[in-house]
Amino acid sequence: MASSPSTPTGASATRPGAITRTDPHHPPTTQEDTLATTPPGLPDRIQHYIDGALVDSANGETFDVIEPTTNQPYITCASGQQADVDAAVAAATKAFDSGPWPRMLPRQRAAILNKIADEVSALNDGLAAIESFDSGLPIRQARGQANRAAENFRFFADLIVAQVDGAFKMPGRQINYVNRKPMGVAGLITPWNTPFMQESWKLAPALASGCTVVLKPAEFTPVSAQLWAGIMERAGVPEGVFNIVHGFGESAGDALVKHPDVPLISFTGELGTGKIIYGNCARHMKHMSLELGGKSPAIVFADADVEAALDSTLFGVFSLNGERCTASSRILVERPIYDRFVAAYAERASRIVVGPPSDPDTEIAALVHPEHYRKVTEYIEIGKSEARLVAGGSRPEHLSKGNYVQATVFADVPPTARIFQEEIFGPVVAITPFDTEEEAIRLANDVEYGLAAYVWTNDVARAHNVAGAIESGMVWINSHNVRDLRTPFGGVKGSGLGHEGGYRSLDFYTVQQSVHVRLGDVHTTRFGATGYADGDLGLGGPSA
Known part of the structure; x- marks a missing residue:
């Protein structure tokens, strides 16, 4: 991504003592150069937002939020429990049952969604600083997150105004139409990678549909979620329609999933947690949308544009610190170009700039949390015994503190x-050769996950045929994952169930009720009367 126009390319971050670079690949010389400065405007503490008010946990419990370049706590956050979830769900239920939000005309809700988008767009620089500081996302990749989040609200504002539901006529006899109604209180559980934007992916269609919501942000990165309260108030969202309960998955998240007054759950996170949620939703037959990560293959055939494939696959796995569910973390390369591809890939990866999140030259910054850092580095050590390490594999020498790891290639x-086989969710990639198209497909499908896939070839027929044979919810041909908000987003197998995106999001957050209206005489078999013929089932003949 490009640097912000206000920050010259190659300049260092606007923190005290920042260095100036002439060579973008030259690392800082001291750990002090990497230390972050707390963004201005943060609250003293993070609270829940329930029924239009910021509140502490009912029992006063809190947890520390840490900053990933030092792993030092810098703010406290309310830790939600059952009582807090009960209060938020009660507020959302009241707003749904007796408030104006579900009863507004689509155009009225769309107007408020567009106001939300305006408020989000205005936060761009401040949001980028908060996201980068809190999650370790490089600032050059954090910039633009607000605009992407705003676009989600604008998109669904347009969609609910333009939406058309079906009507089916049986001339002179019956008309049938679809009555779309909001489902109720939506429980939204979001991940810690690009948290604000991921929250917008769920909030925008849920609110557009007329649902009220309880948002449970990721506990690693709760800070930017606090911005939503002011955004919703300034945009005119009625009290109780939007609520936040912070906390851990096993407490706040579990209480939200199990709550009997929450009819649907949208969750993005890891597979193990998704399986637990699946089981807990069954008790109340909740609607679910589960996006559970991936181990996505990129298949590079010998006839592909190799330079373009290099650019795309490097970006696809190492952007966002490798902490992305659609990362092309397995690269399958046809044998004739395998050695050349591996050498070029390793050389490019070795020059990826690892540095502080606030430095605009940084391409990989600090992983989100020491717990996650331990997981990623453990996988790197496992990989050293399983395959050939050709780039990275350790902590950068100039970064002795924080959750930093080199771009690592096996x-x-x-x-x-x-x-x-296993999702690492960090800047680690596995490259494997193949000899035939059939072998490439078999290798691509030989994992538990099925979220995304990428096919690189100049053979049009092969591109389509291979894409269709891959077990994944999404495939990109000669591209990384450029999103079209109209298309379904979701996976198969261990990558989850259900799809969101475009009209499918509106389908998820609404009940589609079929209404049948009699217009004329309808033949009815008269049970208990005499004179009807054998075999007359009273179905009224042909359906149209």
């Missing part, structure tokens, strides 16, 4: 390797 990775 080659000759067998499909039985754990680094081939």
Whole structure:
């Protein structure tokens, strides 16, 4: 991504003592150069937002939020429990049952959604600073998050005004139409990678549909979620329609999932938690949308544009610190170009700039949390015993503190390797050769996940045929994952169930009720009377 116009390319971050670079690949010389400065405007503490008010936990419980370049706590956050979730759900239920939000005309809700978008857009620089500081996202990638989040609200504002539901006529006899109604209170549980934007992906369609919501942000990165309260108030969202309960998955998240007055759950996170949510939703037959991560393959055939494939696959796995569910973390390369591809990939990866999140030259910054850092570095050590390490594999020498890891590349990775099979969710990639199209497809499908896939070839027929044979919810041909908000987003197998995006999001957050209206005589078999013929089932003949 490009630097902000207000920050010259190659300049260092606007923090005290920042260095100036002439070579973008030259690392800082001291750990002090990497230390972050707390963004201005943060509250003293993070609270829940329930029924239009910021409140502490009912029992006063809090937890520390840490900053990933030092792993030092810098703010406290309310830790939600059952009582807090009960209060938020009660407020959302009251707003749904007796408030104006579900009863507004689509155009009225759309007007408020557009106001939300305006408020979000105005936060761009401040939001980027908060997201970068809180999550470790490089500032050059954090910029623009507000605009992407705003676009989600504008998109669904347009969609609910333009939406058309079906009407089906049986001339002179019956008309049938679809009555779309909001589902109720939506429980939204969001992840810690690009948290504000991911929250917008769920909030925008849920609110557009007329639902009221309880948002449970990720506990690693709760700070930017606090911005939503002011945004909603300034945009004119009625009290109780939008609520936040912070806290841990096993307390706040579990209480939200199990709450009997929350009819649907949208969750983005890891597979193990998704399986628990799946089971807990069954008790109340809740509607679910589960996006559970991936181990996405990028298949590079010998006839592909190799330079374009290099650019795209490097970006696809190392952007966002590798903490992205659609990362092209397995690269399958056809044998004739395999050695050349591996050498070029390793050389490019070795020059990726690892540095502080606030430095605009940084391409990979600090991983979100020491717990996650331990997981990623453990996988790197496992990979060293399973495959050939060709780039990275350790902490950068100039960064002795914080959750930093080099861009790491393994080659000759067998499909039985754990680094081939398991989601790492960090800047680690596995490259594996193949000889035939059939082998490429088999390798692509030989994992538990099925979220995204990427196919690189100049053979049009092969591109379509291979894409269709891959077990994944989404495939990009000769591209990384450029989103079109109209298309379904979701996976198969261990990557989850259900799809959101475009009209499918509106389908998820609404009940589609079929209404049948009699217009004329309808034949009715008269049970208990005499004179009807054998075999007359009273179905009224042909349906149209």
